[in-house]
Amino acid sequence: MIRNKTEQYLKLGYQVPxxxxxxxxxxxxxxxxxxAEQTTIVRPLWKKLTAAAAVIVLLLATKWSIDNYQPLSAxxxxxxxxxxxxxxxxxxxxxxxxxxxxxxxxxx
Amino acid sequence: MNLTEDHIRELLxxxxxxxALTEIVSAFHESMYWVIRKLVLRHExxxxxxxxxxxxxFKGLPKFRYQSAVKTxxxxxxxxxxxxxLEQQKKRGQLLPDGNFPDYWTQLxxxxxxxxxxADAHFQQLLGELTEDQRMVFSMKYYDELKFTEIAAVxxxxxxxxxxxxxxxxxxxxxxxxxxx
Numbered sequence: 001m002i003r004n005k006t007e008q009y010l011k012l013g014y015q016v017p018x019x020x021x022x023x024x025x026x027x028x029x030x031x032x033x034x035x036a037e038q039t040t041i042v043r044p045l046w047k048k049l050t051a052a053a054a055v056i057v058l059l060l061a062t063k064w065s066i067d068n069y070q071p072l073s074a075x076x077x078x079x080x081x082x083x084x085x086x087x088x089x090x091x092x093x094x095x096x097x098x099x100x101x102x103x104x105x106x107x108x
Numbered sequence: 109m110n111l112t113e114d115h116i117r118e119l120l121x122x123x124x125x126x127x128a129l130t131e132i133v134s135a136f137h138e139s140m141y142w143v144i145r146k147l148v149l150r151h152e153x154x155x156x157x158x159x160x161x162x163x164x165x166f167k168g169l170p171k172f173r174y175q176s177a178v179k180t181x182x183x184x185x186x187x188x189x190x191x192x193x194l195e196q197q198k199k200r201g202q203l204l205p206d207g208n209f210p211d212y213w214t215q216l217x218x219x220x221x222x223x224x225x226x227a228d229a230h231f232q233q234l235l236g237e238l239t240e241d242q243r244m245v246f247s248m249k250y251y252d253e254l255k256f257t258e259i260a261a262v263x264x265x266x267x268x269x270x271x272x273x274x275x276x277x278x279x280x281x282x283x284x285x286x287x288x289x
Binding site for chain 1: 126129130133134137138139141142145151155158159162163166216221222223224225231232251252
């Protein structure tokens with residue numbers, strides 16, 4: 001009876017692709033009852049080890065820098081302060097020479 | 109109730125939803141396709157809407173309340189899904205260059221899976237003269253052979269309103285056929 005119904009619609013001008021009903025039934029059922037399996041990304045072991053090693057190195061470097069931190073003494077702070085104030089009064093064309101004499105050569 | 113209906117109900121009562129869906133697809137696939145196709149007109153759209161209908165049916169099976177036939181319930185979901193599709197289509201504004209929404213016949217002819225030269229295709233032109241509502245009710249009654257009560261259940265409307273719409277459609281078509289002859 002259903003087949004007759006489809007033929008009735010075909011006479012009205014409606015068309016369907018060849019064997020549409022035969023194929024679409026199973027395709028639509030599969031789409032609902034067997035959804036595509038979720039793909040799991042497998043990362044190689046060496047990548048995990050490299051990441052772990054990088055974290056450990058970063059932690060050790062941070063610890064070392066904290067242990068070896070030496071704050072500036074009060075005298076050093078004053079020297080910097082003087083240098084910065086003096087730099088304001090230096091003419092622009094003399095600045096390179098002043099910077100080299102007072103900062104590069106004397107301090108570093 | 110027929111055997112298929114009874115069998116699907118038994119599966120639902122046993123909470124075998126996957127089996128029930130397989131039975132529904134097996135029993136109503138073609139008829140549901142045609143219910144949808146007559147509403148959305150294009151084959152590709154009907155294919156998408158039918159797929160979505162099955163997804164909704166599957167999700168809704170555990171909530172089926174046995175108040176109507178499974179077939180009517182499935183048709184109702186197919187009808188709602190088709191209406192939703194048509195609403196979205198209108199919102200997307202697939203309009204003609206003159207700014208109007210394409211009429212029934214223009215939409216039919218735009219579908220590569222419609223043969224306007226088919227023997228009875230000119231009847232579609234006559235159907236195109238009906239209102240959207242009349243066309244839908246007439247098709248459900250005349251082609252899908254649904255009862256007035258079933259059409260009312262599918263569309264969620266009053267049985268008397270459906271009867272009135274059907275007779276108005278039938279009268280209009282008869283007059284058009286007489287004029288054509």
